[in-house]
Amino acid sequence: MLPSDLLSYRQSGETIIPKRLAIDDRAIALATEQINCFQECLGKTQGELDRKRQELEGDSPDYRVKRGLSHLLKNSFSTFEIVSPLEPQLLRQRTFAQSAKIQPIPANRDRILELLSTQLSQELNREVLPSDIEKGLYADLQENRILTEFEPPSPEALLQRYNLSQVQGIFYRASQVVLNAHRNVPGEYKLLFRYLKLFQLMYYIEGDVDHGFTITLDGPTSLFKASTRYGLAFAKMLPALLHVTKWSLKATLENRDPYSGAKKTGQFRLNDQCGLVTHYPPGKTYDSMVEESFAKRWEKLKTEWILEREVNLVPLPGSVMIPDFRLVHPDGRDYILEIVGFWRPDYLQKKFYQVRRSDIDNLILAVSERLNLEKAGIKMTNIPAKVIWFKEKLSPKAVLEIL
Known part of the structure; x- marks a missing residue:
């Protein structure tokens, strides 16, 4: 999902309207550009990737959209790993201990790396080059982690994920959501209830199978203390709801005026005709x-x-x-x-x-x-x-x- 600073929405009276991208040639070009950036940086450090992303942003008026697409690619489709012959902390201890034996250090830098390279190659039973030691010394720093895997989505799928994330962000400040799940296939209900339990949401259910169910959920701002963790779990409920055929919801939102700091109440409505696409897998045919x-x-x-x-x-x-x-x-x-x-x-x-x-x-x-x-x-x-x-x-x- 997107962090709060990358969410875009406008307010019409009390109604909150999140920004959604039209899946047209212009938006597809933006998504393709970001996907290509990650593919080109496969095998490189996160620092190199971040610099490339900043170059693409430049002074473009679309920088928030670009940053949002990039955030989703980085957190949902990429794998960053620490690549080092040993755990970096242990490798630093070994390197500095070896350095202390040979003075002066600057003049003997290459010799120290060669000695350690020989020792580690024998211990690990594989070749460890001096360059591997140099790269591994601080490989645990965030910017030095290596992009080892990238599963590129299609540009259209990335844009759909972006639109979904914009709507999910609305629920970060929800005090309550009333969800009407109209008469549906019971298996769809089961998947929804399973996700409500998985995300440990607080809810109350009324109704029956013939007329549908009304599910009242307590939002993150209804707690004694607003919880970011609960807000994220609450937002994760939306992709599960998209598996249900017939539904509608009304959310009550609490925001603060950026100038006065006073609380403002907003409303948000959504139904099964919203056009959003879920990335959650459908339920299994059998539970056991x-x-x-x-x-x-x-x-x-x-x-x-x-x-x-x-x-x-x-x-x-x-x-x-x-x-x-x-x-x-x-x-x-x-x-x-x-x-x-x-x-x-x-x-x-x-x-x-x-x-x-x-x-x-x-x-x-x-x-x-x-x-x-x-x-x-x-x-x-x-x-x-x-x-x-x-x-x-x-x-x-x-x-x-x-x-």
């Missing part, structure tokens, strides 16, 4: 080998029951549970199947808490015998579900017997 194996074995059964993947959601107070499968019969009967095969205690506690609060009467719970439920503090009493125990693989026939 147990689920995948069960689905493949079910296909071989001769039964009228149809197995559907993540097509239902169970509303809970302030949250939601997305079962693994739904089983549907042509006569209208349906059951929900949830597989509990993960062992971590906090996961088990949350899962059984959800099951007990689900308030549904058509739930089948498949539980692995390998789980240490007692250690997690879980008792298999008052479970509002039909329970199937399994060892390594869940048997479709066992589920069919319950049906």
Whole structure:
């Protein structure tokens, strides 16, 4: 993402409008120029790259755009490494210790490097040149790190990432976001909720699968103390949201007037027609080998029951549970199947808490015998579900017997 000083936006009344680049010939030329710069500096130091970037900026009025594109390339598509025969700190100790034995140092500089080169070549069982020692002495300084890998995006992809980053930056100063996720494929919801949990965001959920969900998120400025870390995590939520088909959001923003220092409130709105492109990968088809194996074995059964993947959601107070499968019969009967095969205690506690609060009467719970439920503090009493125990693989026939 972009730092605050590279964000560009304008304000119309209380509405904040981030700057977005049109993907036209002019913008593509700017992106291509930056990509070529990084490709030409592959194998060179970060210092050399930074000087080249400054030359490209020059006195151009587009310097903020160029700097923003360059920032994204540097932080998302490049790998910088310390290249040295030894850890630079250890190499300096060895070099200075060798230097102390041979006086005067300036006159014997080449001899010192030759001696150390011979020692290190024998110790490391590979050739270490004096020039390698010179380059490695301060290789841990930021400007001396080497650009060892660069995965160039297409100019269009870089511009899309830039536009996304400009919008993400809006959320750095959000006090609250109200997200309306309209009726969608449940698997899309699951991916969104997974990212909300991954980024440790605070949220409250209301609604149901038929009408959609309203998700209220606390922004970084709503905390007792504004947190840069939480602000970044909050902004990272947006690319995950782009995987959802139908949604809209309204964000309340807090900024300070640059002249008076007084707090100013702003508004920002966005929906699924925004044209932004996510770079987050789509969700996996299955969460575990147990689920995948069960689905493949079910296909071989001769039964009228149809197995559907993540097509239902169970509303809970302030949250939601997305079962693994739904089983549907042509006569209208349906059951929900949830597989509990993960062992971590906090996961088990949350899962059984959800099951007990689900308030549904058509739930089948498949539980692995390998789980240490007692250690997690879980008792298999008052479970509002039909329970199937399994060892390594869940048997479709066992589920069919319950049906």
